[in-house]
Amino acid sequence: MIGRLFGVASQRVPSLLYRVSLMMKPQVVFVLGGPGAGKGTQCSRIVEGYGYTHLSAGDLLREERAREGSEFGQLIANYIKEGKIVPVEITINLLRKAMEETMQKDEKKFRFLIDGFPRNEDNLQGWNSSMEGKADVKFVLFFDCGNEVCINRCLERGKSSGRTDDNRESLEKRIQTYLQSTRPIIDLYEKLGKVRTVDASRSVDEVFADVKIILDKEG
DSSP, rough: OOHHHHHHHHHHHHHHHHHHHHHHEEEEEEEOOOOOHHHHHHHHHHHHOOOOOOEEEHHHHHHHSSSTTTTHHHHHHHHHHTTTTOOHHHHHHHHHHHHHHHHHHHHTTTTTEEOOOOOOOOHHHHHHHHHTTTTTEEEEEEOOOHHHHHHHHHHHHHHOOTTOOSSSHHHHHHHHHHIIHHHHHHHHHHTTOOEEEETTSEEEEEHHHHHHHHHHHHH
């Protein structure tokens, strides 16, 4: 009798843990910096070393643009080509869906690096209204890099990336958008004491050494 009860109880544990995991809020680190600052490269290393899931707002938008039958594909394409910021509702829906799908597949995957978001005040307000109480933003990881270094990196990347926005004309527009729209968001989080800044003008290994110090401290 006791053995049978124990067996029933043990069968319930996984489903109970699964339900608890679904109630856990995603732990989010926003990863910001200009185009070419090395956000994607560093995120890949963080994933390997710290078990985060990397969600690139830009990659999600490009995938949606390419998805057959997408109602937003052409709209996204036009915004990206002009170096403008895609409407926040589209981006947040893609991010939320990606987080939910990740956590449903593996209950241990509740820590996320969201790369390239929020990019402006509209993004931030949209996040706060849609995700308040549904996700915890731990801090902003800011990769600080000079404009010319960023442009040169992107031009080099453009030789093999196939990205339509890795050309000087688009890059200069993207840099201006970043300076006018994203830097104020970083400054806002700085006032809240939630920005961790890394000098991203150095080599990949040197930058990651500083990233490790931050993540080891933050947990």
